[in-house]
Amino acid sequence: MISFENDYSTGAHPRILEALAATNFEPASGYGTDRFCASAAERIRAACDDPVADVFFLVGGTQTNAVVISSLLAGYEGVIAADTGHIAVHEAGAIEATGHKVIALPEHDGKLRPADAAAYLGTFYADETHEHMVLPGMVFIAHPSELGSLYSLAELEELSALCRRYEIPLYLDGARLAYGLAARDTDVTFADIARLTDAFYIGGTKCGALCGEAVVFPRGGMPKHFLTHVKQHGALLAKGRLLGVQFDALFTDGLYDEVGRAAIDAAAELRRILSEAGCTFFRESPTNQQFIVLENTQMEALAERIRFSFWERVDDTHTAIRLVTSWSTTADDLAALEEALAEVL
Amino acid sequence: MISFENDYSTGAHPRILEALAATNFEPASGYGTDRFCASAAERIRAACDDPVADVFFLVGGTQTNAVVISSLLAGYEGVIAADTGHIAVHEAGAIEATGHKVIALPEHDGKLRPADAAAYLGTFYADETHEHMVLPGMVFIAHPSELGSLYSLAELEELSALCRRYEIPLYLDGARLAYGLAARDTDVTFADIARLTDAFYIGGTKCGALCGEAVVFPRGGMPKHFLTHVKQHGALLAKGRLLGVQFDALFTDGLYDEVGRAAIDAAAELRRILSEAGCTFFRESPTNQQFIVLENTQMEALAERIRFSFWERVDDTHTAIRLVTSWSTTADDLAALEEALAEVL
Amino acid sequence: MISFENDYSTGAHPRILEALAATNFEPASGYGTDRFCASAAERIRAACDDPVADVFFLVGGTQTNAVVISSLLAGYEGVIAADTGHIAVHEAGAIEATGHKVIALPEHDGKLRPADAAAYLGTFYADETHEHMVLPGMVFIAHPSELGSLYSLAELEELSALCRRYEIPLYLDGARLAYGLAARDTDVTFADIARLTDAFYIGGTKCGALCGEAVVFPRGGMPKHFLTHVKQHGALLAKGRLLGVQFDALFTDGLYDEVGRAAIDAAAELRRILSEAGCTFFRESPTNQQFIVLENTQMEALAERIRFSFWERVDDTHTAIRLVTSWSTTADDLAALEEALAEVL
Amino acid sequence: MISFENDYSTGAHPRILEALAATNFEPASGYGTDRFCASAAERIRAACDDPVADVFFLVGGTQTNAVVISSLLAGYEGVIAADTGHIAVHEAGAIEATGHKVIALPEHDGKLRPADAAAYLGTFYADETHEHMVLPGMVFIAHPSELGSLYSLAELEELSALCRRYEIPLYLDGARLAYGLAARDTDVTFADIARLTDAFYIGGTKCGALCGEAVVFPRGGMPKHFLTHVKQHGALLAKGRLLGVQFDALFTDGLYDEVGRAAIDAAAELRRILSEAGCTFFRESPTNQQFIVLENTQMEALAERIRFSFWERVDDTHTAIRLVTSWSTTADDLAALEEALAEVL
Incomplete structure (x- = not known):
């Protein structure tokens, strides 16, 4: 996955x-x-x-x-x-x-x-x-x-x-x-x-x-x-x-610079995808870790398509999750995420 | 070396x-x-x-x-x-x-x-x-x-x-x-x-x-x-x-067995080389670490040709050294050691 | 003192x-x-x-x-x-x-x-x-x-x-x-x-x-x-x-009970003295430690007459102090405190 | 005792x-x-x-x-x-x-x-x-x-x-x-x-x-x-x-000197008593701890009369014990020990 x-x-x-x-x-x-x-x-x-x-x-x-x-x-x-x-x-x-x-x-x-x-x-x-x-x-x-x-x-x-x-x-x-x-x-x-x-x-x-x-x-x-x-x-x-x-x-x-830039570029694209999908950001982050809040049912649906980290419980029906990019994040990975969000949200 | x-x-x-x-x-x-x-x-x-x-x-x-x-x-x-x-x-x-x-x-x-x-x-x-x-x-x-x-x-x-x-x-x-x-x-x-x-x-x-x-x-x-x-x-x-x-x-x-056997086979050959070179063994060892005693001048001469470990000082003129084999010890390595010993002893 | x-x-x-x-x-x-x-x-x-x-x-x-x-x-x-x-x-x-x-x-x-x-x-x-x-x-x-x-x-x-x-x-x-x-x-x-x-x-x-x-x-x-x-x-x-x-x-x-009671009795008397002197209590305490707030100048004047503990700074001009009774607190000690407060406040 | x-x-x-x-x-x-x-x-x-x-x-x-x-x-x-x-x-x-x-x-x-x-x-x-x-x-x-x-x-x-x-x-x-x-x-x-x-x-x-x-x-x-x-x-x-x-x-x-001297004086008297009783010393000691070896049966008999410390097992039938003096050792204590040894040895 x-x-x-x-x-x-x-x-x-x-x-x-x-x-x-x-x-x-x-x-x-x-x-x-x-x-x-x-x-x-x-x-x-x-x-x-x-x-x-x-x-x-x-x-x-x-x-x-x-x-x-x-x-x-x-x-x-x-x-x-x-x-x-x-x-x-x-x-x-x-x-x-x-x-x-x-x-x-x-x-x-x-x-x-x-x-x-x-x-x-x-x-x-x-x-x-x-x-x-x-x-x-x-x-x-x-x-x-x-x-x-x-x-x-x-x-x-x-x-x-x-x-x-x-x-x-x-x-x-x-x-x-x-x-x-x-x-x-x-x-x-x-x-x-x-x-x-x-x-x-x-x-x-x-x-x-x-x-x-x-x-x-x-x-x-x-x-x-x-x-x-x-x-x-x-x-x-x-x-x-x-x-x-x-x-x-x-x-x-x-x-080392190249590794950093690749993840930052991927994170910029990730932020664009999340924004355009209408996600609420839990925290603003200028680096390769991005945090959003999802309804629990959305979160569960997304989890069937993409791996991410649980971050913290926000309230009874919402959870903050973390999505992280790295040197190895590919355009295909980002496209798959975009598609998954489209299905889920 | x-x-x-x-x-x-x-x-x-x-x-x-x-x-x-x-x-x-x-x-x-x-x-x-x-x-x-x-x-x-x-x-x-x-x-x-x-x-x-x-x-x-x-x-x-x-x-x-x-x-x-x-x-x-x-x-x-x-x-x-x-x-x-x-x-x-x-x-x-x-x-x-x-x-x-x-x-x-x-x-x-x-x-x-x-x-x-x-x-x-x-x-x-x-x-x-x-x-x-x-x-x-x-x-x-x-x-x-x-x-x-x-x-x-x-x-x-x-x-x-x-x-x-x-x-x-x-x-x-x-x-x-x-x-x-x-x-x-x-x-x-x-x-x-x-x-x-x-x-x-x-x-x-x-x-x-x-x-x-x-x-x-x-x-x-x-x-x-x-x-x-x-x-x-x-x-x-x-x-x-x-x-x-x-x-x-x-x-x-x-x-894992292969790694072990390779080093043990090399150690057997190493013992043969050391014995035939007339070395005194400091300790008997059935495994891949072998210990010999050299005169200090011999030890120094050998150190210019081969890398080994200092083990301990035996007396004013003798030192125990350790030679170790591994999965990566080659026949060429052993031959080089044999040659070095012939020059040094 | x-x-x-x-x-x-x-x-x-x-x-x-x-x-x-x-x-x-x-x-x-x-x-x-x-x-x-x-x-x-x-x-x-x-x-x-x-x-x-x-x-x-x-x-x-x-x-x-x-x-x-x-x-x-x-x-x-x-x-x-x-x-x-x-x-x-x-x-x-x-x-x-x-x-x-x-x-x-x-x-x-x-x-x-x-x-x-x-x-x-x-x-x-x-x-x-x-x-x-x-x-x-x-x-x-x-x-x-x-x-x-x-x-x-x-x-x-x-x-x-x-x-x-x-x-x-x-x-x-x-x-x-x-x-x-x-x-x-x-x-x-x-x-x-x-x-x-x-x-x-x-x-x-x-x-x-x-x-x-x-x-x-x-x-x-x-x-x-x-x-x-x-x-x-x-x-x-x-x-x-x-x-x-x-x-x-x-x-x-x-x-052990007697030690406890003596200090508690003395603390009750201490609270009465502090109240009657018009002191502000910093914390309510039912036991032998009592906490009041003094103006810093009052605190300094009191310190010349009675020993107590600094507790914490409240603001630029006020400090919380602690007064403690024990089995050895006497009626004379309490009377001396009452007198000292009368002079200072 | x-x-x-x-x-x-x-x-x-x-x-x-x-x-x-x-x-x-x-x-x-x-x-x-x-x-x-x-x-x-x-x-x-x-x-x-x-x-x-x-x-x-x-x-x-x-x-x-x-x-x-x-x-x-x-x-x-x-x-x-x-x-x-x-x-x-x-x-x-x-x-x-x-x-x-x-x-x-x-x-x-x-x-x-x-x-x-x-x-x-x-x-x-x-x-x-x-x-x-x-x-x-x-x-x-x-x-x-x-x-x-x-x-x-x-x-x-x-x-x-x-x-x-x-x-x-x-x-x-x-x-x-x-x-x-x-x-x-x-x-x-x-x-x-x-x-x-x-x-x-x-x-x-x-x-x-x-x-x-x-x-x-x-x-x-x-x-x-x-x-x-x-x-x-x-x-x-x-x-x-x-x-x-x-x-x-x-x-x-x-x-502090007096405490030291009292114990050292008592230890000298203790050594005299032990020597005269024919005891074997386990270690020589110039201070207030004295060590002797007793047969186990003697040791057990002495233990019924005087308190001392077990030190270490010497062999199957003998044990080293320790006798210690202090500022509070009295002439009566020493006399009692002398008497006890006379009974036991």
């Missing part, structure tokens, strides 16, 4: 599979010490315009969040996030499992508002009993957010300045970063993210790879003994080449 | 790459709920002769050990292992990071002697103060062991009976299980392991896959909410199909 | 000091295996009307919450609490340090509303992705709450029924339980609490002891190997007699 | 009880911010001859070890200790519960030999794979050791120099420090310990207090936000005055 369920439902971009096949028999040392990882890291540093950035390859998103956050926090610190943040909801308590509290603040458009973070920090340090509370030791944001929205450059600048004032790191989850950078009205670049954050990751799994996320610590800021920390958390891939080869391919000849 | 460094230095067996390419564009649901994982699990149940075994796919070995062990232990329990066990030495404290002590007992031939485990448990419960100590809540073994040795069926029977007497699980790390099962004089089968243990994993990373380990809980013994536990530990792969497709291929048409 | 700062600012009730002195030279075995602990446990079982309740003595409140909660939750579970709950705010992340999330729901009158807990649980299990979220594995309440309020018997019945429907424990933090039970309009008794909860603790530190909290697991429900779990968390007192002697005294000749 | 079971079987030294009674009604702020804690800390700084030492009061020994060790280690570090060390055996995995491995080296006379620690560290850093292993981040010793033995000043100097060379802290568990300092042939003083270690604690529980251990960080070396870390581990006593008053008394007019 045609699927708009998510951006990780197909395998890998063909150029990644080709790169894996082409390098398959060349022996390489383990644990990320191979030439593919070295080359991929070098290409990423160039993309970020940060020649001394540290780059480390991990396997998945929840893993990356847990490993990076626990490596940057002191034991008594927690991490501020929007209450819709992936770490606050859908990671099964992975941050708490490393001993740290997620300090959840109310989201606005799926994002953490700089003013809310500033207010929390101000109130916290004004409270005489704050030594009995979890110290806010980091700010977490996702870009795009879990709801597809994007921070503006001004918002990132403001969050960055706030973190620097309090001397805590700003960490950006870029699971879908390709789609954020390729969005049509964004004013945020790779180099901005590297300049304004203290750690971020470039998503591979949801952006065309079989698996893999590239963690970047701008300005050489990787914590001491990070490899040992990664190993201790079961996140060090023996056959590190698998990640190196894939990210080397993603950052060769603009493939 | 020709490499005998380890069994994860090349990519994947070509039939695995083919399977990935063949299934690449078929959409699949995430997190291991796809048809490839289902098919692979079914084939593994058949191989284990346990139609109700639970099978779950994880990414790497240290991750698998940490996730499985922490899922089976109560908070106040620890795990008994040989002091050469991977979890006791080379996993950077991954077990302790989940809150559990590794109770290390002296190895014999790289293995945990059943009598030693029995003595530990007996002494423990005879000690009046044992409630102030970590309760031994599991026995961990690796098969093949970290030193390439193998448990006999009688030893496994004895360990299994001991664990059942104390009502604690027996867990087997099968990172290199293909090579253990394919070894020439072993009397242990897949079905024996499923019958005698409470959890084990079938190594993929070191046995021909790009990544992946298949955890098996015989007799339907998977802990409640294991998926959530896996997610919490950052070990749930979004694109679970990557693991499903690979293990489905490994368990189709006997590929 | 006269202090209404909190209920743990003086030492112990004189009858506790007498008991310590009287038993001082009698040797006793360690770790709670002494006759004082046995006697205290027996008296507590009688007070709770539960002859098979398990009783265990710990030292402090945060410790007790962390130890009990972590002993009752599976690794992948979290605990539901009001967002003003001590575990959610003022325990420095002690629950998260044991790996568990505090699932904070909005408070009402300082309490967790049964309907809110029911709604959370209902929505959770209706969400198709709930296996990727922290499982709600317990409900936590404090009685009196952190804001001095009390659950009615009907509310406790409702929470208890909810927990039993979902098969999760209801745990009650009774740091100030003496004051809750002695409150004038409460319909909740010791026996009700034992009947309706799965674990609770009887506060000693804030109710007349030097230190100590008595954890009760009704119906013999103490988790297996709880002593080892306690020891592992650094909470097992070597000289357990210190706790046994104190709780034995507290539950002899109605001392 | 007369007890030589341990040094925490009676209550507190009478001067401590007197101090508690004398200060009972004076209100004091919570959490160690009271004048008693301040005074006790000042007296301890004087005793250590370190005017800038940080002093923090905790409740018990296992708690103190877990809190201090976890505050000083990075997440990927472990602690080196003798394999008889309390943290390695009898703390129920409290260190592992905070995520850290105890790296146990073979004991000699109950102590960690400096040469063994040096060899471990040297071998560790020479191993090319050490980034995959737990980093040794601290050295733990107990003085007196768990077997009653004492480090010489030369041994402490050597351990201290080793730790400084590797830039890791030396931590000393002084649960029975009074008895170590009062031993007859020791050349180690309070000031030496403060000078040579990076953290240590002065035992109260086993040295005459009801409870309490005073942690000292020489040279102002307390970790940042230590109070929050303590709170997070459930170890911050609300009524901190209980610890302050006791340690203030212990360090007034030489009470």
